[in-house]
Amino acid sequence: MKNLSREIVKRIENISRPVKIMHVCGSHEHTIMQHGIRSLLPKEVEIVAGPGCPVCCVPAREVEECLYLARQGVTIATFGDMLRVPGVTGSLMDAKAEGADVRIVYGVNNAVEIAEKIDNEVVFMAAGFETTAPTTAAEIVSEPPENLSFLSCHRMIPPALKFLIESGEVNLNALIEPGHVSTIIGTEPYNLFSEKYNIPQVVAGFNPLDVLMSVYMILKQFKDGKAEVQNEYKRAVREEGNVKAQELLEEVFYVTSREWRGFPTIPDSVYEIKDEFSQFNAREKFDIEVEEVQDVVKGCIxxxxxxxxxxxxxxxxxxxxxxxxxxxxxxxxxxxxxxxxxxxxxxx
Structure with missing residues (x-):
């Protein structure tokens, strides 16, 4: 593996050029930092991290929605990472310390199990990108317990990328696309960015060789005068993605516009539960009303x-x-x- 890594780095050096590459995946950033990949690359090849953490992207207003429910006596089921994400009036960890019934789950199926065992109303805070949204959809169509509803905080990666490209704020030249998300949506949704904005892209896996190879493939596109979507992660990602999962998403959710943490409203970037499943939509069931709030935490960037x-x-x-x-x-x-x-x- 070391020899192969050296060979890829050497090839990168041979065709290096000034470029800013953005990835949008926490697992990619983890690999890059853990293995010191930025230190292996020529200084002119810059990799920046975008909004690749689904928990981080949940805005304060949606945390406040959950806090409102928790303080009304509703049982909240959520992933452990969500507990300390700040709202404006605190976090779910704070609400739990105040006596609210906030429970950590490892998946939506655990929320179903909780609802089956208790008489109280249960709300699952459904955070995640296209990777986890199908699991929420699958439970909704499976007729979950009547006392269970869902607060959809699911977000979509391609609209966020479109927003970043068009804003010009990042001045990015290329994209490493997320492997996990791409197993669901495939590679087609990224085509626009190459066709309209002339941006080379590579869908990449998560080990160090995957990341290094994706950088090389991007630089090779620049060298060859190309801008297209290439799939380095062919062992897991198909061009069409997971069609069954896409059908579930289309059946249960409609796409709407909403803010992300650190972003204004991003058009057509959020999954919300359709009216025909409104009995499972916590926003409808509890008529949640939370004022527009700012995500600004003093000193935090x-x-x-x-x-x-x-x-x-x-x-x-x-x-x-x-x-x-x-x-x-x-x-x-x-x-x-x-x-x-x-x-x-x-x-x-």
């Missing part, structure tokens, strides 16, 4: 980090007031968060 225009090391709170034991911003909470990864693996 999670927004610019999620948009790929800043690194954790540029934050004055990083490694000081903000650390994994005391996360001030959302990017420090999850192990897929850029700040959490940078804390654990240094500034390579």
């Amino acid at each position: 999670c927004g610019p980090i999620l948009r790929g225009i800043a690194r954790p090391e540029q934050c004055k709170l990083f490694r000081k007031e903000c650390n994994p034991m005391n996360p001030v911003g959302a990017c420090m909470v999850s192990k897929e968060g850029t700040c959490n990864i940078a804390y654990r693996y240094g500034s390579m």
